[in-house]
Amino acid sequence: MSISKEEVEHIALLARLELSETEKELFARQLGQILEHAGKIEELDTKDVEPTAHALPVVNVFRQDKVGKELDVEEALANAPDREDDSFGVPKI
């Protein structure tokens, strides 16, 4: 199985990744190989099988709607590549 260069470019855009021409060729080949191996799961009959998202059933974990001890603004901004006053600075949208 192989993936076309156009498909690779489409996926890369969805994933917000800029790829070089070499990477596009490499991933087209390697993703094809990996997906071919992964495609083995299609052999299994799963008609009446429910999907599992989590191995153990944990549902609806609630907490009180109370403010706890959270990061203050300076702590939250300490790692920011760019800031403006109390906000993260970003390039023009």
Place this chain on the structure above:
Amino acid sequence: MDLYKLNIEQASAKLRAKEITSVELTKSILDRIEKIDGQVKAFLFVDKEGALAQAKEADKRLATEKDGPILLGVPVAVKDNICTHGVPTTCASKILNGFVPPYDATVITALKGEGAVVIGKTNLDEFAMGSSTENSEKQVTGNPWDLKRVPGGSSGGSAASVAADEAIGAIGSDTGGSIRQPASFCGVVGLKPTYGLVSRYGLVAFASSLDQIGPLTKSVTDAAIMLQAICGHDTSDSTSLDYQPPNYLDSLKNGIKGLKFGIPKELFGEGCQDEIRDSIQDTIKLIESLGGEVAETSLPTFEYALPAYYIIAPAEASSNLSRFDGVRYGHRAKDAAGMIDSYKKTRAEGFGSEVKRRIMLGTYALSAGYYDAYYGQAQKVRTLIIKEFADAFEKFDLLISPTTPTTAFEIGAKTDDPLQMYLSDVCTIPSNLAGIPAISIPVGLSRGLPVGLQIMGKHFDESTMLSAARALEKEVDFKITPELAG
């Protein structure tokens, strides 16, 4: 005596008996790292000052507390995908260059609360994606038994640091075998707890439904000690379960007699080295001689575990890693033409090859038109694997297999072929998909390289798994003795 050679149990006894101080022990470890880590390259960051300050505090507590925690004053290493307040956390990725977490992961809070001394951060495959630690963007770690070979991965730095006596114990994370596989390659003990037993808060997420933090140690007893310290319910992680853990140290005395062991024949399949098979056969005889019952069994869906994993894990990763966008922390590309371009360039510059490959794979598997065939089907396979485990555990108390199909391979041997690399996790992946606990213990050497036995248990039955592991460890009497020129 060389204090760095001690294990947790021994070090703790000496600290409590006032034979040694935590500062002495910590200095011994720091000297050892200074001397040999240039060769092993297990550490990405050694927090000398912080460690000595923590050791001084521990000594104060040791002077006043009569029955302090077992880990009080004991130096431990931490995989560098676990957040440490004020200490760089890089995930061995360029995208987190310069990132200093403003908080501790819950496991770090727990370890520090016990008085353990956090000495530094260990190398890993970038974002824990890999089986050899070669995917680190920082450095290549050597296997202390043969520096030309890989330590396994992704917790390769943690495993190597323990095997090379550069840490008394360590913690790592395991998504598809990332604690057990390197433990096996480096001849140490590695334990992946039941999903939900240990909080993941502060662990940089790779595949959230599979990730668990666990210990890498010099003995089974040490693994029980560390597990006890880090387990328990945490409201900051909504997948952590509200469960009262038993006393794991007490369960170590229970032995093997009367326990029923199943051997899934699918995990001894093609690709398994003859020497590994022989070594595991010897261990099976040992189990029988100790009064355990062993029988072969079949879990046919295991064949589909690896392919299902390589859909589910990258799918979750592609979603989790979207947070690395150069906005709030880490690397940001310069001279981008607007926001979208900034994301694309930042991620292109910041992520290494394997991480990009998995993000691409995961995005593909989740994209319109392919979701049902790949992700949906993989989740159904997961259901079947869980059911097979449940059926097997009706008949058996524990399941055993080799931890890895081969011993440690040479650096560079599999870097060009991702699929071959993925195959080294074939025995460890099923337990992550099912969320059950599993441990790897060293059971012998093959051509000078350690062989690991994997023992898998029922959900939350770490106790039975640990008692069997401890009984076998006593008989096997494996010595961690890699020869490293200092």
